[in-house]
Amino acid sequence: MRGAIDDDAPSVPVAPRGALGRALALTVTSALVALACATTPAPRVRTAPPAAAPSFNDAEGAPPAPRADAGERPEPAPPAAPRPRAVTIGASGDILCHIKVVRSAREQPAGWDHVFGRLRAIIGEDEVALANLETPLSERIPPETGEPPVLGAPGDVAEGLRNAGIDAVSVANNHSYDQTAAGLGDTLAALAAAGVGAAGAAATLDEAPGPVLLERDGVRVAFLAFTERVNRGAAGAEGGRVWVARYDDALARAALARARAQADVVVVSIHWSHDYIQRPLAPQRSRARLLVDAGADVIIGHGPHVLQEVERLESPRGEAVVAYSLGNLVSNQGLRYFVGRRIPRDLHPAVVLPTVRDGAWLRTRVALDDDGRVRIERLEAVPLWTHNNYVDVASRRAALLDVHVGPLTDADEATRAERRPAIAAALGSAVTLLDE
Numbered sequence: 351m352r353g354a355i356d357d358d359a360p361s362v363p364v365a366p367r368g369a370l371g372r373a374l375a376l377t378v379t380s381a382l383v384a385l386a387c388a389t390t391p392a393p394r395v396r397t398a399p400p401a402a403a404p405s406f407n408d409a410e411g412a413p414p415a416p417r418a419d420a421g422e423r424p425e426p427a428p429p430a431a432p433r434p435r436a437v438t439i440g441a442s443g444d445i446l447c448h449i450k451v452v453r454s455a456r457e458q459p460a461g462w463d464h465v466f467g468r469l470r471a472i473i474g475e476d477e478v479a480l481a482n483l484e485t486p487l488s489e490r491i492p493p494e495t496g497e498p499p500v501l502g503a504p505g506d507v508a509e510g511l512r513n514a515g516i517d518a519v520s521v522a523n524n525h526s527y528d529q530t531a532a533g534l535g536d537t538l539a540a541l542a543a544a545g546v547g548a549a550g551a552a553a554t555l556d557e558a559p560g561p562v563l564l565e566r567d568g569v570r571v572a573f574l575a576f577t578e579r580v581n582r583g584a585a586g587a588e589g590g591r592v593w594v595a596r597y598d599d600a601l602a603r604a605a606l607a608r609a610r611a612q613a614d615v616v617v618v619s620i621h622w623s624h625d626y627i628q629r630p631l632a633p634q635r636s637r638a639r640l641l642v643d644a645g646a647d648v649i650i651g652h653g654p655h656v657l658q659e660v661e662r663l664e665s666p667r668g669e670a671v672v673a674y675s676l677g678n679l680v681s682n683q684g685l686r687y688f689v690g691r692r693i694p695r696d697l698h699p700a701v702v703l704p705t706v707r708d709g710a711w712l713r714t715r716v717a718l719d720d721d722g723r724v725r726i727e728r729l730e731a732v733p734l735w736t737h738n739n740y741v742d743v744a745s746r747r748a749a750l751l752d753v754h755v756g757p758l759t760d761a762d763e764a765t766r767a768e769r770r771p772a773i774a775a776a777l778g779s780a781v782t783l784l785d786e
Contacts, residue, residue, distance in 0.1 A: 436717040436727060437569040439617055440477035441650045441673070442734065443657075443709060445511070445519070446681035447485040447503035449493050450740065454753040455510075462510025465680060468756030472711050472732050472786060473515035478564050478571050481511075481679050482619060482652040483519040483548075486526070487540040488533030498581050501525045502533065505540035512544045518562045520575035520619035522550025522595045523652065527583025531592040538592070549619065550575030550595045555585075558595035559605040563612060569718065572613035574605050574646075577621035578653075597622075599640065606645035615716050615724070618646040623653045623675065626699050626706075628776070630658055630674035638663070642670045647724055648714050651675045655683060656705040657776035660712065660729065668724035671714050677776075678706055678736065680755040685740040689764045708773050709734030709755060712781070730782040733758035733773045735765065759785050 451465065458464040473479045485501040487508060494500040511519065519541065526534055534551055541548045549560035561572035576597040585591040595601070597620065609616045618641055622634055630638075630651075638649055642665050649672040651658070658675035683706035686697065693702050700706060715728035735758045742748035758766055758773070774783050 434717045434719060434725075435567070435569050435614070436715060437566045437571060437615055438474065438477045439480065439571070439615070439648050439714045439716060440473055440711060441480040441617075441648075441676060441714075442679040442711050443676035444482050444484045444523075444652050444655060444678045444681065445507075446678060446683070447501065447507055448499070448682035449495065450682040450685065450738075450751060451680060451753050452493075452503050454751045455507075457750045458752060458754075462507055463513055464752075465754045466510045466514040466516075468754065468760065469514040469516075469711070472757060474713075476566055477515075477713065478566055478573075478617075479515050479517045480573060480617065480619065480650065481516055481519050482523060482575075482621065482650075483507075483511075483521050483537070483541075484523045484525050484621075484652070486521075486529040486533045486537045488529035488536035490529050490533045490536070498524075501528045505536065505543075508540040508544035508546055512546050516546060517564055518547030518549060518573050520550045520573075520621070520652070521548050522558070522575040522577040522619070523621040524577060524579050524581045526551065526577065526594040527580050527586075530583055531586025534592045534594070535590070547573065549573050550577065551592055552595075553591065553593070555593040555595075555601070556604070558593045559601065560595075561605070561609040561612065561616075569615060570613040572609035572616045573619070574609055574616070575619040575621075576602060579621075597637075602641060603644045606641070610645040614718055615647050616645050617648045617650065619650045619652065621653045622651060623658075625654060626656055626703065627654045628656060628658065628705075634674055638672045638674070642666075642672070646670065647716060649673065650712075655681070655700070656703070657708055657710060657773060659776070659778035660731075660781050661778065662726060662729070662780055665724060667722070668719075669726045670724070671726055671729060673712055676712060677709050679709055679734070680736050680753070681706065682738065682740075682753060683707065684736070685738050688741060689768055704769065705772070705776070707736040707738065708769055708776070709736065710773060710777060710781075712777075728782070729780055730784050731773075731777055732784050732786045733770055735761045735769060737761070757786055 455462045455465050485503045487505045489502045493502045538548050547562035549562045552558040560574040564571045576595045578597050585593045647670050651674045654675045657677040660673045663670045683700045686701045687704045710731040712731045717725040717727045736755050739748050739752045743751050
C-alpha cells in the first residue's frame with residue numbers, strides 16, 4: 351500500500367496560498383527570541399581575509415629605486431584595470447531531518463558533523479552559503495512517519511549546519527508549523543544561538559520574509575524566503591505569535607523593495623511546486639519572472655525533492671538566475687534504492703527513487719559593474735549524493751545507521767557512473783558541472 355509505509359515519506363501537497371569573519375544581520379527580533387527563551391549572540395563574522403600588503407624595512411630588504419638616464423623621465427605605470435565587485439552565492443536544497451537521519455546523528459560519534467561535515471570541503475570561505483531547513487528544530491511533538499509526516503529534530507542541528515559553513519537558511523516551507531508556532535520559535539532561537547541566519551519567519555507577517563543581511567568583500571547580500579503552503583498550524587498565540595512568510599505577490603514586492611534598498615544582491619528562496627515533479631510548471635516560471643522584475647537577482651527553489659533545471663533570465667538590472675528546484679540536501683528519502691534496482695510500483699516513490707538522493711551545491715558568481723548592472727560571471731555546481739546504508743542495517747550487514755551528504759565523487763564507481771549524467775541532465779546546459 352502506498353499510503354501505509356514504515357519509512358519517512360514526503361508531504362502530500364495541498365492547495366497553495368499564497369564562519370572567520372561572516373557578517374550576519376539576523377532578522378530574528380528581540381520579541382521573537384524572548385518567545386523562544388534564548389539569547390542571541392553577537393553576529394558571526396566570516397569574510398575572506400584581506401591580502402597582506404608588502405612591507406619593507408628602510409635599512410634592509412628595500413627594493414632599489416627605479417633609475418632613469420640623465421635627462422629622461424621614467425614612463426608612468428599604466429593604471430590598473432578596475433576589479434569588478436562580485437560575490438558567490440552558494441546554495442543547495444532541502445534539509446529533511448527525518449527520524450532515521452536523527453538516529454544516524456545519534457549513533458555516529460561525530461553526530462551532526464558526520465551528517466553535514468563533508469560540505470565543509472565544498473563551501474568556499476568567499477561564498478554566501480544558503481539552504482532550506484525543512485525540519486523544525488524542536489521536539490515538542492513526537493515526529494511521525496506518514497503522509498504527511500510530522501518532522502522535528504534537536505536544536506544541535508543548527509551547530510552542525512554552522513560547522514559545515516552554512517550562513518543562513520530558509521525556514522519557510524510546508525513543514526514550518528509541524529512543531530506548532532512555539533516549535534518554530536524554538537527553531538529560530540537555536541539558529542540564532544548557533545549564528546545561522548533565518549529567513550521566512552518572524553514575529554509579524556510583514557517581517558517574516560526577511561531580509562537576512564550578509565556581506566562578503568564589501569558586497570551586501572539580502573536573503574528573503576517564502577513558501578506557497580504549510581501542512582498544518584498557524585501563527586499561534588501561546589507565548590506569542592510566529593508568522594511564516596506565505597507567498598503573496600504584494601508581500602513579495604514589498605519585501606523585495608525593502609531588500610533592494612539595503613543590499614547590492616538580492617536572493618529569494620521559495621518553496622513551491624509539488625513532490626517529484628521533474629520540470630518547472632508554468633506557474634513557477636511566471637512567478638519567477640515576477641520576482642526578477644520586482645528585484646530578485648538569484649532565486650533558489652525548493653519543494654519537489656528532486657533537481658530541476660537552472661536558467662538565466664534577463665533582468666531590469668542585467669541578468670538573473672533561477673534554480674527551480676535544488677532537490678534534497680540531505681534526507682532519508684530513497685533509503686531502499688541501490689544501483690540497478692528496478693523501481694517497484696507498490697512502494698512509495700520517496701522510498702526507492704534515486705533522484706531524491708541526488709543533490710547539487712550550486713555556485714552563482716554575481717558581478718556588479720560600475721554602472722550598477724548585474725552580470726552572472728559563472729554558474730556551476732558540485733554534484734552531491736546522500737549516502738544511506740539502511741539496506742545494510744536492515745539485512746544486518748552493518749550495525750550503525752549512516753546517513754550523510756557529501757560530494758558524488760565520494761560514492762562508489764557504479765553510483766557515480768549512474769548519477770552524474772542524471773544530475774547534469776536535470777540541472778540543464780546553463781550549469782557547468784564540477785567534480786570536487
